[in-house]
Amino acid sequence: MSLRYALLALLTVEPMTGYDLSKQFQSSVSHVWHAPDSQIYPELRRMEKDGLLEGVEVAWGPRGKKREYHITDAGLEAFRSWMNETLSYPPERDPVHLKAAYLEWAEPDSARAQLEAHIANYIERRDDWLQKVAEIEGGTSIILGKRLAKAPVPEHARIQAFKKFTYDGLIARADQEIAWAESGLALLSELNRASDS
Amino acid sequence: MSLRYALLALLTVEPMTGYDLSKQFQSSVSHVWHAPDSQIYPELRRMEKDGLLEGVEVAWGPRGKKREYHITDAGLEAFRSWMNETLSYPPERDPVHLKAAYLEWAEPDSARAQLEAHIANYIERRDDWLQKVAEIEGGTSIILGKRLAKAPVPEHARIQAFKKFTYDGLIARADQEIAWAESGLALLSELNRASDS
DNA sequence: CGGACCATGTAAGCGGTTACATGATTCT
């Protein structure tokens, strides 16, 4: 159900087509949420049917056309309401830690490679998130600029602070995952030395 | 697909019924993986059909019976092979951070309550995980005891070390999430003070 | 004119959730 609200969040800033939204989910927002076209287009149709969006046919070139979605009052209300709800926390289901618990079954080289992949993955994400923070602080984020332009000036600090808070949390998580995997690599080396002797 | 391997992991220790496995997923293993009965029973049937398990009908009382699943050589091989594979990392999809990024839309009281729920959730999980570590180190974990009994003595340290490594990682993650949410609460107070003045 | 990009979907399938359904056993 979060996809719906992720879409609403973007559409509070400005009207967009399915394609625009899909781009957002591949670039900027993809660092927090991801969705493929095949999920976005049908969901937009459903949201329109539910009265959260209004779809407007816009001409595009001589024969082409596109559908621009505008958030409705009901959509805004649904979004605000979701923002005030407390999320339920689903039960744990974490393949990485499941495997870690049984690492004695893996070949030592494979165990090492898997921990290195974990590190590489989080380094990559962290770099993305660090860049996002730089954009927020430097005022070079396009979508944030548009968002701020629609909000009263005294709100600006607040809006920016929450975005930074979000990415700081993701960066801290990435740091923690990297540190954990590194301690795993150290453990593997240690166990290896112990069994050699 | 991880459910299948979580089941195999448990069945490497000893044969169990669907009910036994379901109990494991509600208690000990649930801290790393969760699954309801409705998912476990059909999956066991499929695994038997695929030759990973052998189901043995066992009498239970005068009229009752139960099905005890034993891992086969093919099952053991499938598990080892999975343990040597590198997992693919799915794209980010995190409702908590999605909401955090748009926290200016929430009522201040609601924002605070949500961060507190986040903290409460991770405190609860961390307590479970801390207890698991205590059980591992104190040698009071039943399933770990059985696992060790089946492994050569020189392997014991290795097996225990990986379990502890796993839970240490989960605990560190919980600590990080708690610290993040607390910094969010501090931020809310700060913004509140700023707008009051 | 061709290639990159804009634009919008359908369809099959999978893992997981939620609710429902049934009956035997063991213990007090």
Next chain:
DNA sequence: AGAATCATGTAACCGCTTACATGGTCCG
């Protein structure tokens, strides 16, 4: 006799993935 527990599922639904499919526009 009744409660707690053991035991095993089915069925509808939902969000998401993967693969496939089609056609227009803009720019060099």
